[in-house]
Amino acid sequence: VSSSTPIDTPAAVVDLDRLEHNLGRWQAEADRLGLANRPHIKTHRCAEIARRQLELGAVGVTCQKLGEAEAMADAGCEDVLVAYNVLGESKLERLAALLGRARVTVTVDDEALLEGLAGAAGSAGRELGVLVDCDTGLGRTGVSTPAAAATLAFAVAGRDGLGFRGFFTHPSPPGARAFLAEAGAACARRGLAVEVVSAGGTPTMWDCEALLPTVTEYRAGTYAFHDRATVAKGAATADELALTVHATVVSRPAADRALLDAGSKVLGSEVAGDGTFGLVLEAPSSPVVKLDEEHAYVTVAPGDELELGRPVRVVPNHACLVPNLFDELVVLRGEHVVERWRVDARGRSA
Amino acid sequence: VSSSTPIDTPAAVVDLDRLEHNLGRWQAEADRLGLANRPHIKTHRCAEIARRQLELGAVGVTCQKLGEAEAMADAGCEDVLVAYNVLGESKLERLAALLGRARVTVTVDDEALLEGLAGAAGSAGRELGVLVDCDTGLGRTGVSTPAAAATLAFAVAGRDGLGFRGFFTHPSPPGARAFLAEAGAACARRGLAVEVVSAGGTPTMWDCEALLPTVTEYRAGTYAFHDRATVAKGAATADELALTVHATVVSRPAADRALLDAGSKVLGSEVAGDGTFGLVLEAPSSPVVKLDEEHAYVTVAPGDELELGRPVRVVPNHACLVPNLFDELVVLRGEHVVERWRVDARGRSA
Numbered sequence: 227v228s229s230s231t232p233i234d235t236p237a238a239v240v241d242l243d244r245l246e247h248n249l250g251r252w253q254a255e256a257d258r259l260g261l262a263n264r265p266h267i268k269t270h271r272c273a274e275i276a277r278r279q280l281e282l283g284a285v286g287v288t289c290q291k292l293g294e295a296e297a298m299a300d301a302g303c304e305d306v307l308v309a310y311n312v313l314g315e316s317k318l319e320r321l322a323a324l325l326g327r328a329r330v331t332v333t334v335d336d337e338a339l340l341e342g343l344a345g346a347a348g349s350a351g352r353e354l355g356v357l358v359d360c361d362t363g364l365g366r367t368g369v370s371t372p373a374a375a376a377t378l379a380f381a382v383a384g385r386d387g388l389g390f391r392g393f394f395t396h397p398s399p400p401g402a403r404a405f406l407a408e409a410g411a412a413c414a415r416r417g418l419a420v421e422v423v424s425a426g427g428t429p430t431m432w433d434c435e436a437l438l439p440t441v442t443e444y445r446a447g448t449y450a451f452h453d454r455a456t457v458a459k460g461a462a463t464a465d466e467l468a469l470t471v472h473a474t475v476v477s478r479p480a481a482d483r484a485l486l487d488a489g490s491k492v493l494g495s496e497v498a499g500d501g502t503f504g505l506v507l508e509a510p511s512s513p514v515v516k517l518d519e520e521h522a523y524v525t526v527a528p529g530d531e532l533e534l535g536r537p538v539r540v541v542p543n544h545a546c547l548v549p550n551l552f553d554e555l556v557v558l559r560g561e562h563v564v565e566r567w568r569v570d571a572r573g574r575s576a
Numbered sequence: 577v578s579s580s581t582p583i584d585t586p587a588a589v590v591d592l593d594r595l596e597h598n599l600g601r602w603q604a605e606a607d608r609l610g611l612a613n614r615p616h617i618k619t620h621r622c623a624e625i626a627r628r629q630l631e632l633g634a635v636g637v638t639c640q641k642l643g644e645a646e647a648m649a650d651a652g653c654e655d656v657l658v659a660y661n662v663l664g665e666s667k668l669e670r671l672a673a674l675l676g677r678a679r680v681t682v683t684v685d686d687e688a689l690l691e692g693l694a695g696a697a698g699s700a701g702r703e704l705g706v707l708v709d710c711d712t713g714l715g716r717t718g719v720s721t722p723a724a725a726a727t728l729a730f731a732v733a734g735r736d737g738l739g740f741r742g743f744f745t746h747p748s749p750p751g752a753r754a755f756l757a758e759a760g761a762a763c764a765r766r767g768l769a770v771e772v773v774s775a776g777g778t779p780t781m782w783d784c785e786a787l788l789p790t791v792t793e794y795r796a797g798t799y800a801f802h803d804r805a806t807v808a809k810g811a812a813t814a815d816e817l818a819l820t821v822h823a824t825v826v827s828r829p830a831a832d833r834a835l836l837d838a839g840s841k842v843l844g845s846e847v848a849g850d851g852t853f854g855l856v857l858e859a860p861s862s863p864v865v866k867l868d869e870e871h872a873y874v875t876v877a878p879g880d881e882l883e884l885g886r887p888v889r890v891v892p893n894h895a896c897l898v899p900n901l902f903d904e905l906v907v908l909r910g911e912h913v914v915e916r917w918r919v920d921a922r923g924r925s926a
Contacts, residue, residue, distance in 0.1 A: 234666040234926050268869060290870045291837075310837075310870070311826045313885055316584040335827055338884055366871060367827040367835055476661045477685055477717040485717055487641075487660075491900055491925045495845050519618060519896055520640045520660070520925060521716060534688055535663055546869055550841055550901075553923050572923075573903050575841045575870060576584050 232537065233563065235474045236488040238552040239539070240567070242559045244468035245275070245450060252431065252449050253282040259435055264288050264307060266426065266447030269546045271571035272555060273301030275450060286329070288426070288445045292320055293574030295330070301570055305329045307357070307424070309394065309445070311339055311367065318342045322349040331355030333394045335368050337381045340388065347387030356382045357394035357424060360409060362402035368395065372405050376412035383418055392420040396445070397427030398437060407440045428452075429459040453545035454498055454505055469548060470507065470539040472556075473522065475532050484512070484532040486522040488540055493517060494547030505541040508532070514540070582887065583913065585824045586838040588902040589889070590917070592909045594818035595625070595800060602781065602799050603632040609785055614638050614657060616776065616797030619896045621921035622905060623651030625800060636679070638776070638795045642670055643924030645680070651920060655679045657707070657774070659744065659795070661689055661717065668692045672699035681705030683744045685718045687731045690738065697737030706732045707744035707774060710759060712752035718745065722755050726762035733768055742770040746795070747777030748787060757790045778802075779809040803895035804848055804855055819898060820857065820889035822906075823872065825882050834862070834882040836872040838890055843867060844897030855891040858882070864890070 233239065256263035265279045266288040276287050276298055286305030289295040295306045306328050312321050324330055325347065332343065334356055347354040358378045361368030369375045375393060383390040393409050395402050402425060410420045425437055426445030434444055448455075451469035452462035473488035486506070493504055495517055503514040504522065509530035516523040522540065526532050542548050549555060549569045557565040583589065606613035615629045616638040626637050626648055636655030639645040645656045656678050662671050674680055675697065682693065684706055697704035708728045711718030719725045725743060733740040743759050745752050752775060760770045775787055776795030784794055798805075801819035802812035823838035836856070843854050845867055853864040854872065861877035872890065876882055892898050899905060899919045907915040 232664070232666065235664075236925055313826060314582070314585075314824060316582065335829055336884060361829060365833070366868065366873065367829055370829065474664060476663060479685055479711060479717055479720065483715070487925075489925075490844065490846070490897065494840070495897075496840070518716065523716065534686060547840065547845075551923065551925075573901065575586055575837075575839075575901075 233472050233556055235472050235537065236492045237472045237556045238492070238548050239470050239472045239556045239558055240451070241468045241470075242557050242564065244466060248449055248452065248466055248468055249279055249282055252446060253284070255432070256444060257283065259438060261434065261441065262443040264424070264443055264445050265450070266290070266309075266445050267294060267298060267571065269447035270450055270549050270555075271297070271569050271574070272549060272567050273298065273570040274567040276301065276303060279450075285443070288447070291575050292317055292324065293576050294571040295324055295328075296320065297571035297574050299324055299328045303328065307331045307445075309333050309396070311335060313339055313342055318346045321354070322346040325350035325352050325354055329355070331357060331391055333357045333359040334378065334382065335359040337378060340381060340385050344385045344387040353389045354387060355389050355391045357391050357422060358382065358409070360393050360395045360405055362395045362405045363399045364397060372408035372412060375409035379409070379413050379418060380416070390418065392422035392424065392442070394424045396425070398425035398430045398434060398441070400436065403437045403440050410440065428456050429461050431461060448545055451545040454541055454543045458499065467541050469545050470541055471504070471548060473538050473540050475534055475536045475538065478532070478534045482526050484524040484526050486524060486538060486540065487520065488522050489520040490517045491519050492548065492551050493522070493540065493542050494544055494551070496544045496547065498543045504543060506532075507539045507541060508536070509538070583822050583906055585822050585887065586842045587822045587906045588842070588898050589820050589822045589906045589908055590801070591818045591820075592907050592914065594816060598799055598802065598816055598818055599629055599632055602796060603634070605782070606794060607633065609788060611784065611791065612793040614774065614793050614795050615800070616640070616659075616795050617644060617648060617921065619797035620800055620899050620905075621647070621919050621924070622899060622917050623648065623920040624917040626651065626653060629800075635793070638797070641925050642667055642674065643926050644921040645674055645678075646670065647921035647924050649674055649678045653678065657681045657795075659683050659746070661685060663689055663692055668696045671704070672696040675700035675702050675704055679705070681707060681741055683707045683709040684728065684732065685709040687728060690731060690735050694735045694737040703739045704737060705739050705741045707741050707772060708732065708759070710743050710745045710755055712745045712755045713749045714747060722758035722762060725759035729759070729763050729768060730766070740768065742772035742774065742792070744774045746775075748775035748780045748784060748791070750786065753787045753790050760790065778806050779811050781811060798895055801895040804891055804893045808849065817891050819895050820891055821854070821898065823888050823890055825884055825886045825888065828882070828884045832876050834874040834876050836874060836888060836890065837870065838872050839870040840867045841869050842898065842901050843872070843890065843892050844894055844901070846894045846897065848893045854893060856882075857889045857891060858886070859888070
């Protein structure tokens, strides 16, 4: 299906060489460190990319939402971590159904969640794995002290149907190891085995040797594509950027202003530290200063050529928002479209 | 299909009474002023809502992108304005196909666009309507002076296959009328009829009597649902908010912090003037201070009750981003789910 036909814009385009490089490089690093690699599929929501990650050696996938996990199980993933508090009747029924067809682990940060989870495991007739979510600095979910983590671990272990697996944190700042080690020690002292200590986050992935030997598993998502944020944080170089939004210059109303046909409905609307909304590879000195729903406003620097009709590629600030805004990813090998991959878990935020 | 079963969250939920009120109130105002109402469907991207708008008296629909227009034509809309510069081989082929099954008008801000558009009209064997896009203050697309607008109008009128219809602007600040009137007068002086002068924007919709008699047509989109932004701008009251994201409190890790299962993948990530990301109707004093992809961070005010598992409704900052993130809208009459409407043009940004 190789074709050099121009791509209708806007489109989410994957550079296959770079994707393969990114997936392989990180798997090799995880192997070198003896870390289980459990990639987060929220970034791509695409079964074909998950399949490649598993084929390279990932132990399973990480999902944020049950809907993502269902889509991954539909695609044949047999080991799924749902890194989320799962609660409520409808979600627990769905969790039981999922557990009927995959090995499932969830995270928890509250003892009040356990009854529902145990009920789901009971319905499925299969043990549900549980990791205790630890807040090691982000201030989002998670228990806030190692002692609380250990207490919740014992509460999990005491429930029929639930299997305490270990601890979980996101992201993984330097202080994370001490917290996780202390929680683990508190379990060990009272005879509770900790199999898994799961850390994650692309920005810190190349520094995670410092989390050894406490951490046993690592979850990265953005590393498949990278984006302006992970390059800014030093986790990737510009030539590792594997996802761009192909766009077209659709208006040149002034010498210093170009409009692209890629707005917040394809790039997301997260602003970068410098106040801009994406990087135009063909005109890197010309910032994207604003997004409307269907327009990117580019302030054209002298010397940059962005003539009406010109095709351009925009690097998103945050790659994880982009595939979810498309039905498919257009896959390039060099200049040629070689595949189109469905975004299987698109819209699966429930 | 009436049901009071809890809605699985997150979900995009429409209050049907309020939607009907909003659609009817604006149609009545347009009728009172003698303005053609051409609602912008980018907000809802939903054929069922477009059908209701047309049934109430809209003269046709406005779309931002060709993909939206194709979806509306699929749903039976016979008169479509594509408020965008359409260019490039693929888009022009699609435009010709669309013109074969609907009355189509496009906007232009550059003479260089006309050859392609005339070619598409020629392929279709049907006249393509054209409005000249005027920049009356936004600084996005559009010609920047009335004289340039008139020059482009004559260029359009001189092309076989293209039918000059008139002028277009967005949004519609007070200064817009003078610009549009001057452009129209320049055409009239040289014998070119201006049928349509199209203004738009929900924030200014209740002030558009001031645009008479120059303006003949008005395009509003957000008015169907309203949102935090249009309420803040005085275009709606809180009891006209017709779209909320239903969510659940999924974590209560601290007394002053609640996490909802609605993040930037369902609310969009546009920040309001006060730095917040949505309004929780059940806890209006508790601001949504941050969004991750699947979490809203709520700072819980003393007295607000946001216990683990509680269902809540979040008013989005910008409604136009929300339906596009869902496959369907859940429609409530009072407390009961009475319909589910497909978001037909979801993802149709190309």
